[in-house]
Amino acid sequence: MLAQIEAQTKQKVGIVTDEAEAFEKCDAQDASPLFTTLPRELRDLIWAYATAPYEDPNAKFEETAYYYRPGHTARLKTDTALLLTCRRIWLEANAMPMLQSxxxxxxxxxxxxxxxxxxxxxxxxxxxxxxxxxxLFCQMFAIEKLEAHAGSLRDFCCLDKSAPALAPQAAFRPRMLQVTIRHTDWWFWESEQPLRLEDHWVKNLLNTPDLRSTHLFKLELETLDYKADQLATIVQRIKGFESECKPTHVIDGKPTATKFVLRGEPEVSTWKGPANIDNRTFDPYFGKKWLKYHVVTLTWELRFPSIPRAFVPSLRLAPRVASDTPPPPTAKASRYLARLRRSTRLRRGPGPLKTFSRGMHAARQSVLVEEQKAAARGESTRRRRFELCMGALKAKQWEARWRDERSLLKFEGTIESQ
Known part of the structure; x- marks a missing residue:
C-alpha cells in the first residue's frame, strides 16, 4: 500500500517518531500503572529487555562452521511484538531494536x-x-585494502554495484563498530604460519572521517591458545595507537576536534571449538578433538578533548565539519579522464589538412550527440515536473485523510528520480 502511495505522489512516506509531535495522536494510557507509576527510565529498561537480540534456538549454526563462535551459535533474532501493543509503547520503544541489534x-x-x-x-x-x-568479520586480505579517506569505510560496508547508492556521509553513523579477526582469518592459518598484522589498516580505521560520529571502535583478535604469546606482541604494539586529533564537529558554532583513545586494558576471553573446522581435518590439528581459542579485544572511545566531560553519544549527530580531503578518483573515473586527455591531443597523420578534417568531423559528431542529450534531458525534465505537480495534488488528499484518522504517517520529501 505504501509503495502505491509513493508511486502516486512521488513522495517518500515515513512515520512520525518524535514523541512530542505524535503524543496528541495517541492514547496517553493514563489508566495503566506502567505509564502513571513507573518512571520513564524504568520503562526504557523494560523496552530494552523485551527487544534485545538473542540467538534463535530454532536456527542453530553448524558447530564446525567458520562463523560459529560464542555469540554467533545461531541466527540473531529480535522480537518486536511489544511495539504492536499500543501507540504509546511504540513511540517510546521503536528505536530500541536497531539501537541494540x-x-x-x-x-x-x-x-x-x-x-x-x-x-x-x-x-x-x-x-x-x-x-x-x-x-565486520574480515579475512586479512580483505581488511588490509581499507583506506583512510572519507567514505572508504562506508563504501567497504555499503557499496555494491547491484545495490542502490547511499546518500553520502550521514547515511553511515553506527554507534559502535567492531572488527573481528578470527583464527581462520589470519594469513596462512592452515599451515600454522606466525601471526602478522599490518598496522596501516588499524590506523586507517582510527583516522577515517566515517567513524567520527561513532562512540566506540572495537578490535577483536582471536587465535589458538598456544599462539597467545604471538598475539600479545601484536596487541602490545597496537595498544599505543591513537587517532589523529582533527576538527570534525561544529558545537556552539565552533569547529571542535575529536580523537579515538584506548579505553582501559584489553579484555581477554577464551572458548573451545571442534578441531574439524568446516568439517575438514587440517594437518596441524590431526588427532585433536577440540581447539582452545584465545581472544583479546581492544576498545577505543571517541572523545572531544576540549570538552572532557561531554557525553559523546549525545554529540555524535552534531553538525559535521566538511572533509577537505577529496577521495581519490575511482578506476572508472580514471579511465574516463585518460580517454578525455587522449581525445584532446592531435593525432599524428600524413598531413595537417587531414588532421584538421578529422578534427572538424569529430567536433560535428560531438555537437550532434550533445544536442540529442540536451533534448532528452529537456523532455525528461518536463515529464518530471508534470509528475510532481500531479503527485502534489494526490499528496494533499492523503495528508487530509491521515489528519482525519490521526495517523502517524507523513511525507518526508520528494523521491529522487533514478
Missing part, C-alpha cells in the same frame, strides 16, 4: 544471517539514525 558483515565465509549492501540501502532514514552495532 548487531548487524554482521562477513568478508568471505558468511553466516546465513549476514548483512549486505542491499540490506543497508533498504534501511529507512530513521533506522540509519538509530544504527547501533556494526560488526
Amino acid at each position: 548487531e548487524q554482521s558483515f562477513y568478508y568471505h565465509r558468511a553466516a546465513p544471517d549476514a548483512r549486505n549492501p542491499q540490506w543497508m540501502a533498504s534501511l529507512t532514514d530513521h533506522n540509519r539514525h538509530n544504527l547501533g552495532h556494526i560488526r
Whole structure:
C-alpha cells in the first residue's frame, strides 16, 4: 500500500517518531500503572529487555562452521511484538531494536544471517539514525585494502554495484563498530604460519572521517591458545595507537576536534571449538578433538578533548565539519579522464589538412550527440515536473485523510528520480 502511495505522489512516506509531535495522536494510557507509576527510565529498561537480540534456538549454526563462535551459535533474532501493543509503547520503544541489534558483515565465509549492501540501502532514514552495532568479520586480505579517506569505510560496508547508492556521509553513523579477526582469518592459518598484522589498516580505521560520529571502535583478535604469546606482541604494539586529533564537529558554532583513545586494558576471553573446522581435518590439528581459542579485544572511545566531560553519544549527530580531503578518483573515473586527455591531443597523420578534417568531423559528431542529450534531458525534465505537480495534488488528499484518522504517517520529501 505504501509503495502505491509513493508511486502516486512521488513522495517518500515515513512515520512520525518524535514523541512530542505524535503524543496528541495517541492514547496517553493514563489508566495503566506502567505509564502513571513507573518512571520513564524504568520503562526504557523494560523496552530494552523485551527487544534485545538473542540467538534463535530454532536456527542453530553448524558447530564446525567458520562463523560459529560464542555469540554467533545461531541466527540473531529480535522480537518486536511489544511495539504492536499500543501507540504509546511504540513511540517510546521503536528505536530500541536497531539501537541494540548487531548487524554482521562477513568478508568471505558468511553466516546465513549476514548483512549486505542491499540490506543497508533498504534501511529507512530513521533506522540509519538509530544504527547501533556494526560488526565486520574480515579475512586479512580483505581488511588490509581499507583506506583512510572519507567514505572508504562506508563504501567497504555499503557499496555494491547491484545495490542502490547511499546518500553520502550521514547515511553511515553506527554507534559502535567492531572488527573481528578470527583464527581462520589470519594469513596462512592452515599451515600454522606466525601471526602478522599490518598496522596501516588499524590506523586507517582510527583516522577515517566515517567513524567520527561513532562512540566506540572495537578490535577483536582471536587465535589458538598456544599462539597467545604471538598475539600479545601484536596487541602490545597496537595498544599505543591513537587517532589523529582533527576538527570534525561544529558545537556552539565552533569547529571542535575529536580523537579515538584506548579505553582501559584489553579484555581477554577464551572458548573451545571442534578441531574439524568446516568439517575438514587440517594437518596441524590431526588427532585433536577440540581447539582452545584465545581472544583479546581492544576498545577505543571517541572523545572531544576540549570538552572532557561531554557525553559523546549525545554529540555524535552534531553538525559535521566538511572533509577537505577529496577521495581519490575511482578506476572508472580514471579511465574516463585518460580517454578525455587522449581525445584532446592531435593525432599524428600524413598531413595537417587531414588532421584538421578529422578534427572538424569529430567536433560535428560531438555537437550532434550533445544536442540529442540536451533534448532528452529537456523532455525528461518536463515529464518530471508534470509528475510532481500531479503527485502534489494526490499528496494533499492523503495528508487530509491521515489528519482525519490521526495517523502517524507523513511525507518526508520528494523521491529522487533514478
